[in-house]
Amino acid sequence: MQTNATDEQIQSVVARMVEIGFNVHRTTGTVQTILAGVGTPGQFDHKDFELFAGVAEVVRISSPYKLAGRSFRPEGTVVTFPNGVKVGGDEVVVMAGPCSVESREQIFTAASQVKAAGAKFLRGGAFKPRSSPYSFQGMGLDGLKLLREVGDTTGLLIISEVMEISQIEVMLPYVDCFQLGARNMQNFNLLREVGLVRKPVLLKRGIAATIEELLLSAEYVLSGGNYDVMLCERGIRTYETYTRNTMDISAIPVIKHLSHLPILGDPSHGTGRRDMVPAMARASVAAGADGLLIEVHPNPDKAVSDGAQSLFPQQFSKLMDELRIIAPAVGRTI
């Protein structure tokens, strides 16, 4: 029985356990106890570890995304926000608002419209990833301040995109949830850094990312200790050009099967066309989505970004009524 293992020995045992497919959680630094009675690395049995102090849980995991995989938390993850809103529970949570924060009047009007229709989050970009460097790049800090003010006034939670590491600290006081956009899904340095903060993250699927790549990106955030991760299907690029992207509805049940993380649908970027958004929103809920991210603008024809895919407020309100009929059919509320 070994009781005075060195740090090096402990590291090597833990590394070996991870290598052969275990996930080790430590509640204290007393991993020495793992060594007691289990002999040399390679001889352990699953049950041995559970008996020792300092080990909270040992789970056999064989998928490449050990923390994002369903077996890590079979019951599913529920992300709870400070006002009690839960994503991943019975309720389908809708996040709605304009693509970009454009002005005080625009964001306050949008907020009251989406709230009246039943949204729980207000979305709006302050830092915008635009295909052209000459397009509007977002209001930056002024936009964040408006978002916080309107969030506090209406009680809506605020979600906004973080594009680079330096923006994390800037955004922390202003947002309730970080959005990681499609273009940054494999910005591994950014993923690592948001893994270190204690604020929920919505990770959007990359434009050409497989589901496995999305889950591996989530793994980066989870492995930093941030377990409040939600995923989002927002359409992928295919050979089809009629729609801006091809909304992969099947990704929703696939991710439910493979992962414990909540999955949302974004029919706005998924189609790029306002006329197709309601159908894909309804399909997402029917397919088991835990929430939706939908672009809604008080005056879409005047929007500085993504106007063509932004719903008019009345359209959004009608869609919410339809979703209230669909959700109960799949055991959810809205």
Ligand code: PEP
């Ligand atoms: C957005 O939500 O406005 C956005 C830029 O989304 P995506 O990263 O999915 O393109």
Ligand code: MN
């Ligand atoms: Mn957009």
